[in-house]
Amino acid sequence: xxxxxxxxxxxxxxxxxxxxxxxxxxxxxxxxxxxxxxxxxxxxxxxxxxxxxxxxxxxxxxxxxxxxxxxxxxxxxxx
Amino acid sequence: xxxxxxxxxxxxxxxxxxxxxxxxxxxxxxxxxxxxxxxxxxxxxxxxxxxxxxxxxxxxxxxxxxxxxxxxxxxxxxxxxxxxxxxxxxxxxxxxxxxxxxxxxxxxxxxxxxxxxxxxxxxxxxxxxxxxxxxxxxxxxxxxxxxxxxxxxxxxxxxxxxxxxxxxxxxxxxxxxxxxxxxxxxxxxxxxxxxxxxxxxxxxxxxxxxxxxxxxxxxxxxxxxxxxxxxxxxxxxxxxxxxxxxxxxxxxxxxxxxxxxxxxxxxxxxxxxxxxxxxxxxxxxxxxxxxxxxxxxxxxxxxxxxxxxxxxxxxxxxxxxxxxxxxxxxxxxxxxxxxxxxxxxxxxxxxxxxxxxxxxxxxxxxxxxxxxxxxxxxxxxxxxxxxxxxxxxxxxxxxxxxxxxxxxxxxxxxxxxxxxxxxxxxxxxxx
Numbered sequence: 001x002x003x004x005x006x007x008x009x010x011x012x013x014x015x016x017x018x019x020x021x022x023x024x025x026x027x028x029x030x031x032x033x034x035x036x037x038x039x040x041x042x043x044x045x046x047x048x049x050x051x052x053x054x055x056x057x058x059x060x061x062x063x064x065x066x067x068x069x070x071x072x073x074x075x076x077x078x079x
Numbered sequence: 080x081x082x083x084x085x086x087x088x089x090x091x092x093x094x095x096x097x098x099x100x101x102x103x104x105x106x107x108x109x110x111x112x113x114x115x116x117x118x119x120x121x122x123x124x125x126x127x128x129x130x131x132x133x134x135x136x137x138x139x140x141x142x143x144x145x146x147x148x149x150x151x152x153x154x155x156x157x158x159x160x161x162x163x164x165x166x167x168x169x170x171x172x173x174x175x176x177x178x179x180x181x182x183x184x185x186x187x188x189x190x191x192x193x194x195x196x197x198x199x200x201x202x203x204x205x206x207x208x209x210x211x212x213x214x215x216x217x218x219x220x221x222x223x224x225x226x227x228x229x230x231x232x233x234x235x236x237x238x239x240x241x242x243x244x245x246x247x248x249x250x251x252x253x254x255x256x257x258x259x260x261x262x263x264x265x266x267x268x269x270x271x272x273x274x275x276x277x278x279x280x281x282x283x284x285x286x287x288x289x290x291x292x293x294x295x296x297x298x299x300x301x302x303x304x305x306x307x308x309x310x311x312x313x314x315x316x317x318x319x320x321x322x323x324x325x326x327x328x329x330x331x332x333x334x335x336x337x338x339x340x341x342x343x344x345x346x347x348x349x350x351x352x353x354x355x356x357x358x359x360x361x362x363x364x365x366x367x368x369x370x371x372x373x374x375x376x377x378x379x380x381x382x383x384x385x386x387x388x389x390x391x392x393x394x395x396x397x398x399x400x401x402x403x404x405x406x407x408x409x410x411x412x413x414x415x416x417x418x419x420x421x422x423x424x425x426x427x428x429x430x431x432x433x434x435x436x437x438x439x440x441x442x443x444x445x446x447x448x449x450x451x452x453x454x455x456x457x458x459x460x461x462x463x464x465x466x467x468x469x470x471x472x473x474x475x476x477x478x479x480x481x482x483x484x485x486x487x488x489x490x491x492x493x494x495x496x497x498x499x500x501x502x503x504x505x506x507x508x509x510x
Contacts, residue, residue: 037403041392042103048103058106
């Protein structure tokens with residue numbers, strides 16, 4: 001299905017998006033994809049600058065740690 | 080939630096030998112230890128759940144199980160010391176004033192959620208106890224692992240069919256349960272039961288094996304194959320189809336992949352079944368990581384065949400951990416440390432090739448969407464195996480599973496009785 005979409009887009013002269021191109025039967029491919037994804041995860045982490053307050057190091061910016069809202073709503077559903 | 084990121088990156092180093100994030104991970108783990116070196120930083124008291132604190136300890140346990148480097152200037156046992164310190168604060172919080180035990184979700188009384196005893200906090204304590212039991216050989220941790228499992232069963236946070244529900248209200252003595260089923264809850268338990276299967280012997284090991292089998296089977300049934308054309312693709316059942324996952328829930332698939340794959344190393348009889356689930360899931364995840372300006376940003380839903388536009392660190396982590404789990408599962412791949420370490424004096428079985436394999440039949444026509452062969456019916460609670468494949472609702476009200484409620488009533492079977500006592504191709508390792 002993905003290949004079909006890619007070929008169609010290419011045939012129409014449209015830019016073809018990259019994707020991970022993972023081959024689960026190839027160790028190299030898995031490692032390469034994992035590296036790309038690890039980079040992607042770390043891209044979201046910004047609290048390792050020299051200007052980061054010490055209490056923020058190791059944490060993620062909002063809304064990542066604000067999970068009390070959803071959890072409290074579950075809690076409030078209980079009688 | 081952010082704490083689970085670091086454990087995933089420790090695994091990334093372990094599985095790929097890529098050292099580039101080591102300093103960042105070390106810095107993160109050391110930055111939040113708090114004044115008492117037990118991951119209780121005052122700046123976060125306002126939001127500190129037992130689960131939050133536990134996640135830091137679990138990252139430390141991952142570090143010691145795979146030999147992740149200790150940052151310079153710290154004792155060589157710093158990660159173990161931190162995990163033990165966390166465990167010590169939590170065992171002290173075991174609350175017998177309601178529900179005959181259990182941990183509250185929140186640490187501090189003023190916090191909303193203080194009266195909620197939930198699976199992630201108690202399951203997290205269970206997994207910590209199991210990992211410490213095996214790593215140190217200390218009986219106290221094993222006793223508490225059993226105690227916390229038994230408590231969760233007693234209040235029905237773990238059902239007899241190995242569904243794990245979200246939590247329960249101690250103001251009503253835990254007489255009712257929130258039946259929402261999140262993937263990270265059974266996943267959290269699964270690594271613990273698999274470790275204890277490996278660490279214990281005889282009938283005790285068989286007991287933990289039954290629980291491991293039950294959890295894997297329930298996960299396979301509940302969190303994979305959302306539709307007939309999305310076979311063995313992982314999804315977060317309680318929120319993805321409804322498009323109402325919150326930030327943390329986007330990441331739960333990461334933990335399911337993580338703990339299923341790690342469980343496979345110490346309980347190799349499940350590894351074929353787990354591979355059969357995680358490989359298609361990884362492929363689907365890769366297909367979903369096709370958005371953004373870079374063309375590789377991960378979306379949330381993996382079963383739609385492309386990028387769904389919902390991006391964030393949870394989505395990215397879910398894809399990373401599912402993809403990288405394949406490196407752990409593949410016995411031919413050289414990783415730093417595949418088999419979790421123990422302290423020198425602890426003996427554990429090391430199973431090479433498993434002599435039996437858990438087989439989970441593919442989900443077939445037994446769907447409530449009605450595309451089936453007509454032999455099963457979502458509404459018929461009297462059937463056994465077919466019923467356990469139905470996916471009506473979220474599991475509340477007894478619409479799931481047969482009433483007989485034993486592991487054997489579920490759609491799994493073992494190819495042979497496991498010869499735990501004799502005739503088993505293993506070696507014991509004295510480390």
